[in-house]
Amino acid sequence: MTAKPKFAMYWAASCGGCEIAVLNIHEKILDVDANFDVVFWPVAMDAKYKDVEAMEDGSILLTLFNGGIRNDENEHIAKLLRRKSQILVAFGSCASGGCIPGLANLSPADEIVQTAFNTLTTDNPNGVYPRVSVNMPEGELHIPKIFPVLRPLDQVVDVDYYMPGCPPESHQIAAVVDLVIKVVMGEAQLPPKGTTIGAGDSTVCDECTRARNVKFIKEFTRIQDVAPVDPNLCLLEQGIPCNGPATRSGCNARCPSAGAQCIGCYGPAEGVMDYGARLITAFASVIDAKEPEEIERILDGIPDPVGQMYRFNLAGSLLRANKDAWKAR
Amino acid sequence: MTNTFEPTIIGFTCNWCSYRAADMAGTARMKYAPNVKLIRLMCSGRLDPTFVLRAFSSGADGVMITGCHPGECHYIEQNYKALRRFLLLRRVLVGLGIEAGRVKLVWASAAEGAKFASETTTFVEEIRKLGPLNWGRKDKDEGGGMNDEAEDKNSSFIIHNSSFEKEVPA
Amino acid sequence: MTQRISIDPITRLEGHGKIEIFLDDNGNVSNSYFQIPELRGFERFVVGRPIEEMPLITNRICGVCPEAHHMAAAKAADAAYHVDPPRTAKMLRELLYMGFYCTDHTTHFYALGGPDFVMGPDAPVAERNILGVIHKVGLEIGGKVIQMRKYGHTVVEMIGGRKVHPCTAIPGGITKGITAEQRKEIEEMGRWAIDFALFSLKIFNDIVLGNKQYVDLVLGDVYTHRTYYMGMVDENNKTNFYDGKVRVVDPNGKEFVKYAPNDYAEHIAEHVEPWTYLKFPYLKKVGWKGFTDGEDSGVYMATPLSRVNAADGMATPRAQEEYERFYSTLGGRPVHQRLATHWARLVELLYAAERWVELVTDPEITSPNIHTKPTEKPTEGIGIVEAPRGTLTHHYWTDERGVVTKANLIVGTTNNYAPIQMSTNKAARSLIKDGKVTEGLLNMVEMAFRAYDPCFGCATHSLPGQMPLQVTIRDKDGNLVDVLKQFC
C-alpha cells in the first residue's frame, strides 16, 4: 500500500468556529481520516509543530488554514505551512478576506491596545500595556508582536484556493473533502489555482427565496424598527440593508431564510474585485430619488456605511484599512 | 515638501458631454491645472466605485467624476445612478478616513469647456491643500506591505501614471 | 542556578497560551506565568457599528461559545433600547441557549475532562481519550455523545438560523419563531437529552464515586483553592444561565454580593500585567492582592463549580436532587476542589436539559409574538449571561441613533484567568522539587487546566481541552535539559 497523502489544518487569529464547522461534518471526518494521513491539526490531534518543521518542503498535500494574520507568530506559521504544503487553502472568511476581526483595520493597532486596557472596569492607573518582551524578577518573558493591520492569508503567502464563509457551511466542507478525495484517487481534476471552492458562483440573492418585485425604496430602515418584517418579501425592498446582492452564494441564503439580513459572510461574489464597491452599486440602485438632498436623507438610514460595506472584507478590499491604520504601518 | 506637492488626480469623464467639455477646454487652450489624468467612460453611469477605490489604492490624491447635467444623460437616467453611487461612496470613503473633499462630482455639458477648466483648477487647489493621500504601496512593511502578486492578480483595471486617458467600455 | 521551564500548550511559537515556570536556586518553583499571546481588539472596533450588529459581530470572538456572545449582546441591545422582548422571544433565546449548553457540556465531559476519571489518571495517555471511554463504558456511548451534540446543534440551527454564529437575536426579540412541528421535534430531542444527562451522571457515579482513589484525587489538596465564587441566579437564588442577578459567595459560602447586571462595574475590576494580552478580573470591593486565594484576595472563579457554589439550588427537580447529592457527598457548600467541576458540569447538563423541555412545552413557545419594536432612544445597555466558562458581560454605550460609542466586554474564560494562573503555580510547586520534575507534572498541570474547562477559545482561540502539552526544561543559559511531551 502506498503512503496516504498528508493533511493539515491550522488556526491563526481564528475564533475556532472554522474548526467547529469542520468537526460538524460528522461522519465525513472519518473519510478524511481514511484517505489522509493527518499530520498536523492542533484541534483534533497532537500538534507536532517540530515535526512539521522537520518535514520535507511540499510534503503535505493539503492544508486548510483558517484565521487571519494578526501577529508575527501567525505569519511565521503561515510561511512554514506554505513551504510544507502543495495545496494551501485559505479556509473561512478570516483567511480569505479578513472577516469581522479585519474590522480592526479601522483603527491603528496602538489605539486598539489602548482601548482594551482602558475600559470602564480596567484598573490601570499606571498605564500598563502588554509588552513583547518584559523583564520579570525571574527572567524575561515574551509575547507575540501585533502587526499594524490584520491581513488575509494571501497578503502574506501565495494561496492556491479560497474557501469563504464564517464559517464555511458544513455541507460545502463535505463537498470539498469529497472532491479532494476524488482527485487523490485520480477520478477528478483540481480546479485552476486561485479558484474559490466550496461555494457558489452567483450571489446570495440568487439562492434567496424571498420575492423581489423590483421595487425602489424611499428609506433605509433597521431590522428592529420594522414591525413586523414581511417573511416573504426581499429584505432590501423592505428597506433593511441586506448584503445579499454583493455576497457570494453557497450558504442557501441562510440568514434571509431565518428572517435576518445577509451580513455578507461569504465575501465577494464571483468576479467582484472589491466587495464594498459592488454593494455600494447595489444599494445605490434601489434608492428611489434623484435630488441630492433626498438621496442624502435616504442614506442617513445606513448608520455605519463603512462597516456595512466592508463588514467581512475590509482587510481584503482594495484599500484594506482606514487611513490612520494604514499610515501607522 | 507640501509646497512642491503636485496632486495626482484621476478624472472619469462621460464620453458625450464632459469629455467633450474637456476636449473643448483643451482645443480652446483654456488654462487649467495639468494634474488630471482623464479616463473616458461612455457615461457616468458606467462609473463603478471600484474604479475610484482602485485609483486611490494606486496612488491618486483625488478623483473627479464628471457627467452630463441631470436630465441630459444620453442613456436617460444613468447619471442619477452615478449621483447615488457617488454620495454613498463618499460616505464610505469618509469612514475609511479619506477626506470627503478628495472626491468630486461635476456636471458639465459639451459646451462648458470653461466650467470644466475652472472646476478642475479649483479641485486641484483643494487637493493641494489636503496634501498627498499617498495610499500606494509600501513594500515589505510588516502587517501591511503589499504582496505584489496579490496586488496585481486581479487587476483588470490598472491606472498607469503615464496614460493620459484610458477608455473603459460602457 | 536558575532554570526555566516553559510549557507550551501548542509549543512556543504557535501561541494560544503558554506557561513559563521559573525555578529558584534550590530548584524549587519561584514563580510561573500563564501567558495569553493574542489580542483582537473587539472593544475598539465595535465602536461606530450599530448596536443591532453586536450579536453578529461579537459572536466572532469565539466559535466555541458564539451563542453566549450572541445572547449577551442581544440582551445588552435590548437594554440600550429600553425594550423588553415578548416572553416568547426570551424563551426562544433561552431554548437555543439550552441546546448549546447541552452540546457544550457534553463535549467537555466526554472528550476532555471525563477521560481522566473514566479511564483513571494513571491510564496510559493513549487510552485517556474519548475512544478509551467508549472502550470502557461500551460502544453505544459514543453514538449517544454524537447524538447529543447533533441534537444541541439542531436546536441552535432551528432557532438561531445557523449552526455556528447564530443570526436571529435582534434588539427587542428574535427574527424567527418555531412552528408546531419544530416544537414537537425539539421536545422529543429535549426529553432524550434529559435521559442522556441522567445516564452521564450514572456513569460518573459508578466509575468515579465508586472508586476511592478517584474520590481522594478529587478531594486532594493540589487542586484546592479557597476563592470567591460567581454565578447567575434567579429570584429564588437558583442557577440560571440566561437571565437573573449575579451572585458572588465568599470562600465560606456566604453571600458576598448579589448584583443586577447594571451594577457590574461597581463590583468587577480588571488587573493588567505587562506579560500577557489578557486581563485579570477581580472583585473590586475586596481588591487585587495578587495571585492568592482566601477571603482577602479579590480573585474569584466562574465555572460550573462556582455556579453551583453560588446558588442555593437548581431550578429543576432532578437537577436539584443531583445538586443535593453533590454537596452531601462532598461535605457541604462551598466545594473548593477544582476537580469537582466535572461533576458540577453534569448537574448543569441535567438542568439545561430539563429547562429545555420546560421551555419547549410552554404553551406560548410557538406564539408569533416574538418582537417588540423599540420606541425609545437608545442610550446604554448591559447584558449578562452565564457562558459555560463563566459569567459573560457585554456593555455598550450608544449615540441616539444606536451606534456604539464605547464598549466593555468581560469574557467568560477571562474570569478564571487568575485562578488558572494560581492552579498552575500550585501544581508546579507541588510537583517540582529540588530541581526534579516528575513525569506526572504534565498530567497534573493538564488536569488543573481541564478542571477549569480550559477553553481559551474566547481569549486564545484554542478549543476546549485540546491542549497537547510540552514541557521544555532549560538551564539558565537556555540550553535544553529535557523535553517532556504529552498529547491529549
Ligand code: SF4
Ligand atoms: S471565518 Fe468566522 S468562523 Fe472562521 S475563524 Fe474567522 S470568525 Fe471564526
Ligand code: SF4
Ligand atoms: S437582498 Fe437579501 S432578502 Fe433580498 S433577495 Fe437578496 S438576499 Fe434575499
Ligand code: SF4
Ligand atoms: S446569508 Fe449571508 S451572512 Fe448569512 S450565511 Fe449566507 S453569506 Fe453568510
Ligand code: FES
Ligand atoms: S451620457 Fe453623459 S452622464 Fe450619461
